[in-house]
Amino acid sequence: MTAKPHSVDLSEFFTEATRVRDNSPLKSLTKYMEADPTLLSLGAGLPHPSTFPFAQIGAHVAPAGASVANTAPADMLNVSVTTSSGAIEGLGKFLQYGNGRGVPSYAAFTREHTHRVHDPKYVDWDTVVSLGNTDAFVKALMLFYTSGDTLLVDEWTYPAIIGTVVPMNIQLAPVRMDAEGMVPEALDHVCTNWTGERKLRMVYTIPTAQNPTGATMSIARKRAIYAVAQKHNLVIIEDDPYYYLQFEPYTADSQNRYTNLPGITSLVPSLLSLDTDGRVIRLDSFSKVLAPGLRCGWVTAPKYITDKIQFHNETSIQQPAGVSQAIVASLMNEQWGHSGWERHLVQIQRDYAMRRDLFVDLCLKHLNGLVEFTVPDAGMFLWFRVQLKPELQGQTGVMQRVFDSMVANHVLLVPGYMFSPKGAEQKVRDEPYIRAAFSFAATTDFEAAITRLAQALEPFC
Secondary structure, eight states, rough: OOOOOOOOOOOGGOHHHHHHHOOOGGGGGHHHHHTTOOOOOEEEOOOGGGGGOSSEEEEEOOOOTTTTSSSOOOGGEEEETTTTTTTSSOOOHHHHHTTOOOHHHHHHHHHHHHHHHOSSTTTEEEEESSSSSSHHHHHHHHHHHHHTEEEEEEESOHHHHHHHHHHOOOOOEEEEETEEEEHHHHHHHHHHOOOOOOOEEEEEEOOSOOOTTOOOOOOHHHHHHHHHHHHHHHEEEEETTTTTOOOOOSSSSSGGSSOOOTTTTTSOHHHHHHHHHSOOOEEESSSTTTOOOOOOEEEEEEEHHHHHHHHTTTTTTSOOOOOHHHHHHHIIIIIHHHHHHHHHHHHHHHHHHHHHHHHHHHHHHTTTTTOOOOOSBBBSSSEEEEEGGGGGGGGGGGHHHHHHHHHHHHHOEEEEEOOTTTTSSSSHHHHHHEEESSSOOOOOGHHHHHHHHHHHHGGOO
């Protein structure tokens, strides 16, 4: 077996703030406490665990592969963490101050899961905790970027990214997309012809169920994007919160649906899994597959990068809330395990695939001639191109009128310009795109919402 290589050192791109960022002086002392159980510490300014008024923290959780709605109370699993838990740490550890790496049992699950699913192709990779992918993006960005730099992004992208970088005076360079997401040739063209004062160093993309377009990169597309990143020596931020929400291609034959859901073993391989250089910073989150309010996620990258994120955590978030880490760690290590986690993911995939299929069925029934869209193979979104009348195409303010018509008809979709790095430009505001989400509304409301949308669009199409 060929030995895995060491990651390429990209620390030359670190900002000055990143270079000097180091371990918290106080937290650097914890290694002595952990290494020597006989050591008596009078240095730690920590509250004593006996003062914590919590004897037990837990939750009733559906068995792996089942939903809460379809599980009787007597069949619920009891996820419980006490002051003296067994396979994971006790509450004294979860509720105490900690380092920016996370409580060991939680952090260990993220590493083991990453190894099982992505098997990174270089030897010195590691994980570090986050509060979810938006928090992780900020930490990853600030490693390499400062005011005046330019970030490569999809031509339509997640609004929180735009909202993060604009106040930091970081510019955005949009890259053309197609039905599979970012186009490699377009990325290469932007980089090759770049004339900015500062070198392009990073590309941000959502490769699975891209928000807002729903596009999912094939393995061939990911290889091509990675090759361009190698050519131009780019860091890739792989923001992949919808990675596990992959399903089968849509079929109009309702009798042959949900027979081959990917689970974990048949997912499209990640950019991380292709990365031999250590240039991919992968962002993962439990938000879409457990609950967003847990605020639990993790970052995978070379250890010299995850160390810097750890040090940043220690002067900002510390780590995810101990209660959240305790519930996730107990669930993953003591109740579900990796096999149960996969059964849960199959159930989530089935739930969202059913939503997708019903929503698409109704769109094909009611929106024919009003919109165009590509059926997504993953995620939560449909990206509609409104079929405006020829005389309305490009007309100033036309999409604002479309939006007003939707509100008047009691249905809400997100205007496309909100996802554009050029959103303030009037030309972009008049681009005929709107995003629909099939993830949250009750399925019993789908048809009413889509018929209202049809009524709102008809005067313009």
